[in-house]
Amino acid sequence: MFATSLNPLPVDLSRIRPTIQALQPALVELRRRLHQRPELGFREHLTSELVAQNLHEWGIEHETGIAKTGIVATIRGSKPGPVLAIRADMDALPIQEENDVPYRSQHDGVMHACGHDGHTAIALFTAYYLANHPEDFAGTVKIIFQPAEEGPGGAKPMIEAGVLKNPDVDAIIGLHLWNNLPLGTVGVRSGALMAASEGFRCTIQGKGGHGAIPQQTVDSILVSAHVVNALQTIVARNVSPLESAVVTVGELHAGKALNVIADTAKMSGTVRYFNPELGEIIPRRLEQIISGVCQSHGASYELDYWRLYPAVINDAGIAELVRSVASNFVETPAGVVPECQTMGGEDMSFFLQAVPGCYFFLGSANPIKDLAYPHHHPRFDFDETALGIGIEIFVRCVENFCR
Known part of the structure; x- marks a missing residue:
């Protein structure tokens, strides 16, 4: 309304x-x-x-x-x-x-x-x-x-x-x-x-290199793109359709040149929900997804997750x-x-x-x-x-x- x-x-x-x-x-x-x-x-x-x-x-x-x-x-x-x-x-x-x-x-x-x-x-x-x-x-x-x-x-x-x-x-x-x-x-x-308000920051560490020789690198931008897409499955597949929740990536920063594969990508976002039980489910699934995507691509990550307001x-x-x-x-x-x-x-x-x-x-x-x-x-x-x-x-x- x-x-x-x-x-x-x-x-x-x-x-x-x-x-x-x-x-x-x-x-x-x-x-x-x-x-x-x-x-x-x-x-x-x-x-x-x-x-x-x-x-x-x-x-x-x-x-x-x-x-x-x-x-x-x-x-x-x-x-x-x-x-x-x-x-x-x-x-x-x-x-x-x-x-x-x-x-x-x-x-x-x-x-x-x-x-x-x-x-x-x-x-x-x-x-x-x-x-x-x-x-x-x-x-x-x-x-x-x-x-x-x-x-x-x-x-x-x-x-x-x-x-x-x-x-x-x-x-x-x-x-x-x-x-x-x-x-x-x-x-x-x-x-x-009103919803609970929580936030997260994640740094994905890959291996940089020449844009024309991708096989020598671990592309942090590609990994982060998969992470962003996969995070949307939390609400789609881990939260009941009768509940309300939001997982939003609001920032994504990586790379400095068009012909360089970036070794590091940084993202941050917000999580919102009403049901307090989701306060345990969402952050757990968020880290599981980031960890799994990074492992599948040979990257590593650092995750900071915090709770602002219930x-x-x-x-x-x-x-x-x-x-x-x-x-x-x-x-x-x-x-x-x-x-x-x-x-x-x-x-x-x-x-x-x-x-x-x-x-x-x-x-x-x-x-x-x-x-x-x-x-x-x-x-x-x-x-x-x-x-x-x-x-x-x-x-x-x-x-x-x-x-």
Whole structure:
């Protein structure tokens, strides 16, 4: 489902409570300030400073400097109760922005091309709203402003720093503004939402020589070509047709001259899947194939395989909470989209491994306004009406869970 083929649903803004509607100008202003000053992972100093400054001015309890630039804000309800966490990522991408807008990035080669500026603005003003309405919920809400989602990953270091403790978090929710869905929709499902993300690098060592005398060589380019082809059999023949998986070779470098057979070829790629069981099958088969192909051609190899993020797997109960809130808020039935899986990865997965939770997509594309470019595109932008919708959903989740 792609936003470019969908028109935005009519968004009934009267479903957003007036106190949240009144925040919209400040929300937009803050989001645009963040957009102008994008920062890469673990370097979100200006972003963290702006978040902390607002929390301080609003009198909201918070701790800074967690996992370098992370922040946790704590808002307490009018009486004891459960603890719900809300997570927002803050980092940007190494992309040169091409949007011609007054709030375009002022940092050369860095851009908020995935909506994290919106996530931060939504979470920050959710904290503001809850701090001003403690009578509407019981227990505690911890709002986690996380660095480095785009890499190398800030969720795990924040968990190791204890952000889910003192008080212990009972459940966690988070959202991703999503230009693959139109404004006025919410993508939510139980189980796997986003794929595990893993990577590999392989160096194939052959024997170089003259291009006209191939019998004296072991052609590393020929070997690597066979490897690339053979790797596609993993998904085709080792993964059930009812499962989803991807093995992609994204880089292949070899040779320096047209008449020289290269002695070395280097390739790298990514592996994606939902089912955790495939996390053992795919890397094992990948090395078996590389080893077998190299042996059959008389080449050798070195393989480096690493796991970046596990799959994002939502708890059924917390997903139902988000679904019920969304169903009562956005236009139904088309407004709640259950089939919204993506092979993209997200380190929200580490939080979901630690406590029950739900990560969901908030439709943000509006083709009518030319706001439907995909994530990580140099012209990515989104309809800022989604900001208030995000706060309303978060607040309703708090009111339903913390009571």
